[in-house]
Amino acid sequence: QYIKYFGEDVVYYTVDNKSVERLACGTLPGLLKTLDFGPDKIPLKQLAMLRKFQSHGPLVNTEFWVGWFDSWGDVHANKTAADVAKSLDQMVKLNASVNFYMFEGGTNFGYTNGALSYDGYEYSARPTSYDYDSPLTEAGDTTPKYWAIRKVMKNYIDLPLDPVPPHSPKWRSPTIQLTQAVSLFDNLDIFSQCQTTQLPVTMEQFNQSDGFILYKLQWSGVITTISLYDVHDRAAVYIGSQKVGVINRMETPNGTIIVPEELQNSCKEEVTISILVENMGRVNHGTKMGWDYKGITKTVLIDGVNVNSETWTVCPLPLTSVALTYRNILLSAQRSPASSSLARTFTPTFFCGKFTATNTDDTFLDPRGWGKGVAYLNQENLGRYWPGTGPQVTLYTPGVFFNKGINLVCLFEVDYAYNNQSVRFIGKPIIGIKKPDYL
Numbered sequence: 001q002y003i004k005y006f007g008e009d010v011v012y013y014t015v016d017n018k019s020v021e022r023l024a025c026g027t028l029p030g031l032l033k034t035l036d037f038g039p040d041k042i043p044l045k046q047l048a049m050l051r052k053f054q055s056h057g058p059l060v061n062t063e064f065w066v067g068w069f070d071s072w073g074d075v076h077a078n079k080t081a082a083d084v085a086k087s088l089d090q091m092v093k094l095n096a097s098v099n100f101y102m103f104e105g106g107t108n109f110g111y112t113n114g115a116l117s118y119d120g121y122e123y124s125a126r127p128t129s130y131d132y133d134s135p136l137t138e139a140g141d142t143t144p145k146y147w148a149i150r151k152v153m154k155n156y157i158d159l160p161l162d163p164v165p166p167h168s169p170k171w172r173s174p175t176i177q178l179t180q181a182v183s184l185f186d187n188l189d190i191f192s193q194c195q196t197t198q199l200p201v202t203m204e205q206f207n208q209s210d211g212f213i214l215y216k217l218q219w220s221g222v223i224t225t226i227s228l229y230d231v232h233d234r235a236a237v238y239i240g241s242q243k244v245g246v247i248n249r250m251e252t253p254n255g256t257i258i259v260p261e262e263l264q265n266s267c268k269e270e271v272t273i274s275i276l277v278e279n280m281g282r283v284n285h286g287t288k289m290g291w292d293y294k295g296i297t298k299t300v301l302i303d304g305v306n307v308n309s310e311t312w313t314v315c316p317l318p319l320t321s322v323a324l325t326y327r328n329i330l331l332s333a334q335r336s337p338a339s340s341s342l343a344r345t346f347t348p349t350f351f352c353g354k355f356t357a358t359n360t361d362d363t364f365l366d367p368r369g370w371g372k373g374v375a376y377l378n379q380e381n382l383g384r385y386w387p388g389t390g391p392q393v394t395l396y397t398p399g400v401f402f403n404k405g406i407n408l409v410c411l412f413e414v415d416y417a418y419n420n421q422s423v424r425f426i427g428k429p430i431i432g433i434k435k436p437d438y439l
Contacts, residue, residue, distance in 0.1 A: 067133030128383030322376030371415025
């Protein structure tokens, strides 16, 4: 079918890595065979292995992994400039063709970050940044790795005579106060079209791809435990306005939350159980790519009793754009004063503030002090922040996202608010730490 569509003058090839077994199973007769590997492998051995399956033709490393992707809660990927340069030099000496992955870092704006999941329960979500420890940063700036690669290549080719562009200017803002604060739970009717149903029900059944989904249940009686099964991906559980626990698929998709004693008896009167589930990223790598439904995909138990057949209120919350979000905030502010969400136990809240931009240079949003959530600038969803978990702290913000003059920045915060209720834009990224030193 590919040949029929693209024609016969196109080079078709397969890509496999690391082992004889993968080459034996992954190649196809009549197609060019190629490899992908990083500087941790010895090029001579890798290419010799390829020759066993392909006696002639070009030697190609189609993905030379000069870095690696990050996962929330892990250390930032790092492959040294010296190791990358050494491996590259060895491949070029062997007359191999090399394609860098990635040569420039990228950004998973909005909810476009992916995740890795294999058989079993392993799930690892990518952060917003796809910096990848690349030769060029998300902002297109050079790194020591770029210069090391350039030094190798000048031994084999004539480099362009034009000078390498300098780093782009970066904008730094003063502190921006997020003066508008509106509770999600108090204003659900203008943020979502909720429906009553029984469980399980997932985002997909609401034709929802990304964002959050809220499950609510009215309950009377003592509650000592709440158990969730097959949460995709992170569930924050509340009784009334009190958060009682979090179940995170990156640790386990199944979990039991023990309700604090002071809340157990208060449930004798009717209370609202709220479960806010975040889609932390679609699986785009691994064996679970076709089976990644989002939300509570199986069962909720209260004190060991299945309550799926109770009447639940389910509220899809895509929250993809700040435009609708802010319009809703303005509406809800008439009913919910800005201080209401901070005057009691914290529940998920929208925080917004206006500011003036003096130029439209690239910059980085600094959310330090906040918990976990999603950041918006004007019409753009900048992506997820989770500075206390890392390794990413700041969010790359291209200058084209700014207006000259008045701009709007918003956070949808799901864990806890920064005491100063503010953010700022800074001139350098903060990435590469697992636990920031300010916590």
